[in-house]
Amino acid sequence: EVQLLESGGDLVQPGGSLRLSCAASGFTFSNHAMSWVRQRPGKGLEWVSVLSGGGGVVRYAESVKGRFTISRDNYKDTLYLQMNSLRAEDTAVYYCSRGTAEVIYYTIDVWGQGTTVIVS
Amino acid sequence: QSVLTQAPSASGTPGQRVTISCSGNTSNIGSNHVQWYQQFPGTAPKLLIHRSSQRPSGVPDRFSGSKSGTSASLAISGLRSDDEADYYCAAWDDSLNGDDSLSGWVFGGGTKLTVL
Numbered sequence: 001e002v003q004l005l006e007s008g009g010d011l012v013q014p015g016g017s018l019r020l021s022c023a024a025s026g027f028t029f030s031n032h033a034m035s036w037v038r039q040r041p042g043k044g045l046e047w048v049s050v051l052s053g054g055g056g057v058v059r060y061a062e063s064v065k066g067r068f069t070i071s072r073d074n075y076k077d078t079l080y081l082q083m084n085s086l087r088a089e090d091t092a093v094y095y096c097s098r099g100t101a102e103v104i105y106y107t108i109d110v111w112g113q114g115t116t117v118i119v120s
Numbered sequence: 121q122s123v124l125t126q127a128p129s130a131s132g133t134p135g136q137r138v139t140i141s142c143s144g145n146t147s148n149i150g151s152n153h154v155q156w157y158q159q160f161p162g163t164a165p166k167l168l169i170h171r172s173s174q175r176p177s178g179v180p181d182r183f184s185g186s187k188s189g190t191s192a193s194l195a196i197s198g199l200r201s202d203d204e205a206d207y208y209c210a211a212w213d214d215s216l217n218g219d220d221s222l223s224g225w226v227f228g229g230g231t232k233l234t235v236l
Contacts, residue, residue: 035225044122045157045165045208047225059224062217095164105212107155107171108225111164 002026002110004096009115016086020115022079022096029077030054033099035108036070036081038092038117048094049081053102064090086119093117123148123216123226124209131234137197140231142209144190148226152212154192156185159206159230168207169194196233204235 008020022034036048049060049070058070069082079096093114100107125143132138142154154172157165167176169185172192184195192211196203209228216222 037225037227044206044230045159045210045227047210047227050224059222061224062222100170105152105223107153107167108210109167109170109176111166113164 002098004098004110004112006094006096006112006115009094009117011118011120012086014087014119016119017082017084018086018117020081020083020094020096020117022081022112024077024079024096024098027098029072030074031102033102033104033106034070034072034079035097035099036079037095037097037108037111038090039095039114040089040092045095046092050099050104051079052104053099057104059104083117086117088119091117091119122229123213124211124228126207126209126228126231128229129232129234131236132196132199133236134199134201136199137195138199138233140194140196140207140209140233142192142194142228144192144211144226146190147215147218148190148211148213149187149192150190151214154185154187155210156183156192156194157208157210159208161206165208199235201235204233206230206232 035050067085096112098110156169159165172187173185213226
């Protein structure tokens with residue numbers, strides 16, 4: 001069974017840092033691009049970042065560019081999101097999600113259960 | 121302000137057919153496939169439709185998707201009470217904010233479907 005399990009969400013002060021992790025299982029991790037998508041309280045889905053299966057192609061939303069860094073360890077089947085200079089508006093549930101192929105622009109098909117980040 | 125535009129709400133009665141629309145532009149829906157996701161409160165989104173009109177295995181054929189130009193639609197027929205959820209459209213955007221050097225995923229603001 002394909003599973004994505006996020007961790008690392010916490011309460012952090014403005015200006016602080018946090019690293020989210022997403023442990024993947026049930027599929028060949030390196031064959032799939034991976035994304036982070038967030039959802040602010042009571043709001044819709046907002047894409048944050050995507051990383052290709054091999055790790056060579058990355059994209060960020062403008063709202064997080066220069067502050068967040070996405071990375072992956074294909075030996076540990078784990079995706080990361082390093083979040084620096086956190087702001088109140090970064091408060092959200094952060095979902096790890098899988099693309100259907102190695103390239104970044106293919107369908108996002110599987111989502112984790114989410115981890116909550118509160119900046120206050 | 122979401123890049124893709126959806127009506128914030130929709131409603132129907134059991135058994136009815138409901139359509140949810142999603143409007144974009146030439147750099148997202150006009151150039152790429154559309155995905156539709158269903159989300160119940162407090163849970164993760166679930167893929168309903170991919171490649172604009174394809175249903176993943178396990179999704180009932182009551183759900184269907186279509187795309188024309190820079191718009192897409194999700195139709196739900198034989199509406200049921202357990203279809204009450206939030207529905208989001210998404211597409212890859214080749215030129216975020218009109219900048220050809222930026223690309224990424226864009227989502228609609230979501231449509232809350234109420235079954236009366």
